[in-house]
Amino acid sequence: MSNEFYAVHEPILDRDYCEQPTHLSRYPALILVHHNREIIPAHWHAGLEINYVVNGTGTVSIDSKIERLHPGKLCIVSPYSIHSFVTENDDGRPPLILSISFDGKRLQRIYELADRFLLSPYAASATDEDRHAISERCLAMIDATTQIGAETSLKINALLYEMLYLVYRRFVSGTRKHHITSHSKGTMQPILGFIESHHTEQLTEENAAREFGYSREYFSRLFKENIDINFKEYLTKLRLEDAYQQLMYGNVNKLATIANDTGFPSVRSFTGAFRKHYGLTPLAYRKAHLDI
Missing domain, CATH: 1.10.10.60 (Homeodomain-like)
Incomplete structure (x- = not known):
């Protein structure tokens, strides 16, 4: 596919390996649909990231904790967490993986404590129903990226804000140590x-x-x-x-x-x-x- 959401590129990193913003002005997040075997190098950013695997395998490393990727896998990456991905074909089928990286600065204007929390799909407060709700919105997002219409951006923004609310309402697993947030020297x-x-x-x-x-x-x-x-x-x-x-x-x-x-x-x-x-x-x- 040749639309903006499928034009996957390597993250642009500064000297400290922070991913530089490339978000479209009409969305508070960078939305990409990965559909090839790739290596996404270690990087971090001030906003949270959500990834959902429809097809494909591989590995994800989040703060040096390694997990296998598989269809149905949901990943939630906390702000400032170092993470990397390797995606592979699965029984000859190419990967299909949604990646949503929220703009940290824009997010903090909406919710000033956004970078203070650690997030996880396995947070104690999250239920299977909560994980299903996020996964369903990820699938809806992939579907929305293939649509063409004046109202498409409204649908995408609605899904993004629904995900944000669900993540901060149900998937908080702890509090980030203060000196690793944007409110300190990092x-x-x-x-x-x-x-x-x-x-x-x-x-x-x-x-x-x-x-x-x-x-x-x-x-x-x-x-x-x-x-x-x-x-x-x-x-x-x-x-x-x-x-x-x-x-x-x-x-x-x-x-x-x-x-x-x-x-x-x-x-x-x-x-x-x-x-x-x-x-x-x-x-x-x-x-x-x-x-x-």
């Missing part, structure tokens, strides 16, 4: 941007701590408290994302080359990390998925 975003920029190098926790003027011990506590995993685990996740892209989409056949290009100290460490994350060795995974 301590972690520059750090995460630095790690992203240098993760293919021989980066150590001590190097990163020194870059920001912290002791290694303080930096280690700060990182773990705010990202919920340690520095090494986060660094490995970024390297695996790069390695996955080379393995599945590049013309590189030697594991030693992939390991070296993505920052792994050895083929053994790369293979072990890949198997732990994806359940198969790199070559076995490529054979299984490229033959689909």
